[in-house]
Amino acid sequence: MTSLSAPYTVEFPFDRTVGPKVGTFLAGLREARLFGVRAPGGRVLCPAVEFDPETAEETGELVELAGEGTVVSWTWVSTREGDPLPHDFAWALVAIDGTDGSFFHAVDVGGDPGRMSTGMRVRVRWREVRVGEIGDIGCFEPVPV
Amino acid sequence: MRDIAVVSFAQSPCVAANRRDDMAGFLLPVIRDAVQQAGIDRDQIDFFASGSHDFFEGRTFAYIESLDAVGAWPPISESHVEMDAAWAFHEAWAWLQLGQGDIALVYGIGRGSLPRDLDQVLPAQLDPYYLAPLRPHRHALAGLQARALLDAGRTSEQQLAEVVSRSLAAAVANPAAQKSGAFSVAELMAAPYVASPLREHDVAPCGDAAAVVVLAAGDTARRLADRPAWVRAIDHRMDTHYPGSRDLTRAESARIAGARAAELAGFAGYDVDVAELHVQYSHQEMILADALGLTGALINLSGGPLAGNPMTATGLIRIGEAAAQILDGRAGRTLAHATNGPALQQNLVCLMSTDPA
Numbered sequence: 001m002t003s004l005s006a007p008y009t010v011e012f013p014f015d016r017t018v019g020p021k022v023g024t025f026l027a028g029l030r031e032a033r034l035f036g037v038r039a040p041g042g043r044v045l046c047p048a049v050e051f052d053p054e055t056a057e058e059t060g061e062l063v064e065l066a067g068e069g070t071v072v073s074w075t076w077v078s079t080r081e082g083d084p085l086p087h088d089f090a091w092a093l094v095a096i097d098g099t100d101g102s103f104f105h106a107v108d109v110g111g112d113p114g115r116m117s118t119g120m121r122v123r124v125r126w127r128e129v130r131v132g133e134i135g136d137i138g139c140f141e142p143v144p145v
Numbered sequence: 146m147r148d149i150a151v152v153s154f155a156q157s158p159c160v161a162a163n164r165r166d167d168m169a170g171f172l173l174p175v176i177r178d179a180v181q182q183a184g185i186d187r188d189q190i191d192f193f194a195s196g197s198h199d200f201f202e203g204r205t206f207a208y209i210e211s212l213d214a215v216g217a218w219p220p221i222s223e224s225h226v227e228m229d230a231a232w233a234f235h236e237a238w239a240w241l242q243l244g245q246g247d248i249a250l251v252y253g254i255g256r257g258s259l260p261r262d263l264d265q266v267l268p269a270q271l272d273p274y275y276l277a278p279l280r281p282h283r284h285a286l287a288g289l290q291a292r293a294l295l296d297a298g299r300t301s302e303q304q305l306a307e308v309v310s311r312s313l314a315a316a317v318a319n320p321a322a323q324k325s326g327a328f329s330v331a332e333l334m335a336a337p338y339v340a341s342p343l344r345e346h347d348v349a350p351c352g353d354a355a356a357v358v359v360l361a362a363g364d365t366a367r368r369l370a371d372r373p374a375w376v377r378a379i380d381h382r383m384d385t386h387y388p389g390s391r392d393l394t395r396a397e398s399a400r401i402a403g404a405r406a407a408e409l410a411g412f413a414g415y416d417v418d419v420a421e422l423h424v425q426y427s428h429q430e431m432i433l434a435d436a437l438g439l440t441g442a443l444i445n446l447s448g449g450p451l452a453g454n455p456m457t458a459t460g461l462i463r464i465g466e467a468a469a470q471i472l473d474g475r476a477g478r479t480l481a482h483a484t485n486g487p488a489l490q491q492n493l494v495c496l497m498s499t500d501p502a
Contacts, residue, residue: 003164008203010265012273022274045390047275053385073296073393075288076341080264082280091285091340093293093389102389104276104289113341118296134278 021050024062029136032126034067036099043100047134067124068143069096069103076113084139087111094122094140106139115142148501149241150366150373151472152359153182154465159323159354159453162258168197169213172254172355176214179250179357183369187216190359191246193223194237196230197254197457200266211254222246229253230356231423231460231483231493235379237360247365251358253462255455257351270486272386284348284426286487288340290393291428295342297394300431302342306333308427309346309451316448321462323352323453347427349454356458358465374468374479375501378409381483381493388488396429399436399482399492410496414438417496418476421463423483424450432489433482442480446470460484464495471499 018026021037025048028035036046038060045052045059052059074092079085084106090113093102107122109115122140130136155178157171180187193215197208208225215223222245226232230253237249260266264283271277282288294300307330316325328346336344359369366373382398382405384391391397407413414420414437422437422445424430430444445451447466450459460483467481478498485491 010200010203010269012277016273018274026274047387049387049390053387053390073289073293075285075292075343076338077282077285077288080282084279091281091289093289101387104281104387104389105279118292134275 019050021048021059021062024048026132029134030130030132032130034065034096034124035062036065036096037062044098045101046096046099046103063098065096065098067096069094069122071107071116071118071120071122072102073118074107074116076116084135088113089139090116092140105137108139108141147242147244147362148366148375149238149360149362150370150375150501151464151468151497152361152366152370152373153179154356154358154469154472155179155182156321156356156462156465157354158321159352159455161323161350161352163353168208168211168254168256171353172211172252173214175355175357176250176252179359183359185248185369190248190250191222192237192240192249193221194225194233194240194249195252195254196226196228196233196461197256198227200269201256201259201456203260208254211252228485229457229460229483231464232381232485234358234461234464234495235381235493238376238379241360241362247362249360251360251461252355253458253460254355255458256353257454257456258353263351275387282340284340284343286388287426288343289388290488291342291347291426293393294428294432299394300428302334303330304431305347305427306330308430309333312445312448312451315446316452319447319452321354321453322448324350325448325452343426346451349425349450349459352453352455354453354455354458356462356465358461358468370472372472372474372499374471374497375499377411377496377498378406379493379495380405380409381491383491386486386490393488394432396432396436396489396492399433399489399494402492402494403437406494406496410498412478412496412498414442414480415440417442417478417480419443419446419467419470420480421445421447421467421482422449423460423463425454425484427451429489437480437482437494439480460493467495468497471497
């Protein structure tokens with residue numbers, strides 16, 4: 001027996017105001033600049049959030065970061081249409097230098113999972129065309145030794 | 146507090162894809178089964194609560210279709226949560242606590258097979274600025290969690306395979322299981338990764354099924370079941386969403402929910418005979434066992450979600466299975482756990498006992 005089927009696109013067709021912290025963070029990405037935000041107690045969080053996930057207090061000033069960090073966890077996946085990279089890659093949590101916690105994004109090691117390891121040093125690779133979205137960071141790539 | 150108990154539980158077999166029945170079609174026999182076990186008529190039920198996801202159906206208010214199986218005329222009191230039906234169970238328990246009625250029926254419907262590609266659907270549960278636009282693979286965040294656990298030396302790939310092997314062997318005795326059988330650890334470890342270090346069998350297999358739990362208060366519960374499974378405590382807690390903002394190797398919200406439930410119940414995870422854990426991935430069993438202090442309990446005797454995962458019914462089935470252990474006289478104290486969101490973000494703990502207090 002066959003069932004009825006119809007095409008369906010998952011989308012989010014709204015414009016949103018993202019607020020002063022997330023907004024500045026995303027505007028920074030458009031200029032190829034990475035910002036964190038200062039949380040109570042002096043910790044810096046990246047990506048920037050309006051409220052500290054630990055204390056729920058409002059966060060403070062934005063802090064510019066160098067865009068390098070250390071992989072704290074990773075998982076190897078096959079590339080799909082629309083992914084940040086045309087070959088297999090890792091999704092990873094990257095502890096950005098100067099911040100607490102970690103940042104979720106893709107890491108490009110040229111399709112070779114043998115080059116991925118926890119503790120490896122990576123840096124941001126910017127997209128050439130940037131629009132103020134998380135995808136303005138194309139991926140992270142290993143820091144040349 | 147009123148004494149409230151589970152008096153019956155029914156579920157349909159979990160299948161990889163049910164294209165024969167609509168929501169009402171596969172819910173109706175399960176409602177009939179649960180209601181017959183309790184020995185009541187549908188019109189004696191004071192409140193209905195359900196859990197399911199519009200995202201799987203691809204349309205809003207999809208669950209309304211399921212009301213054809215409930216029978217909504219004359220008008221009924223009912224509610225729906227857009228999440229696992231374990232949370233609908235919590236709502237029904239609270240509704241009965243308020244004294245507005247004596248019998249509640251909770252159902253969950255899993256239709257995760259409907260989307261052609263779950264990778265297109267599941268990122269919709271993630272934050273819309275920092276995660277969803279990247280469209281992570283559906284198992285990516287769990288893969289990060291599993292790797293963090295391995296790196297911390299808290300488990301090994303072999304131990305993950307042992308969890309799967311034990312679960313699928315236990316599921317042989319469960320007629321509702323989608324997957325079961327004898328699989329050696331070596332055989333499992335030879336399988337390829339889907340999101341390393343996770344292999345396909347480390348992932349709870351998405352399927353279609355419905356589950357129904359009937360709750361009743363006080364003397365009504367005593368009348369409807371020989372050994373009611375008294376809900377001694379239920380609590381749920383939520384962690385922060387962003388995976389980089391929490392320690393993925395621990396389920397702090399599960400720990401807090403477990404501790405709070407233990408305070409209310411007067412007994413804790415280490416006192417239970419049997420626990421049913423909503424593990425969406427094999428590595429989550431040890432995170433949860435640690436968080437809930439399950440030192441002596443038999444875990445997932447049904448095979449658990451690794452043997453069948455009708456998403457949004459899976460958590461309610463944990464409550465049903467843990468209650469069934471008491472209803473059938475196999476256990477004295479049981480724990481059920483349900484989760485929602487990525488990488489154990491939200492956790493619910495329910496403690497049940499043969500004694501109402």
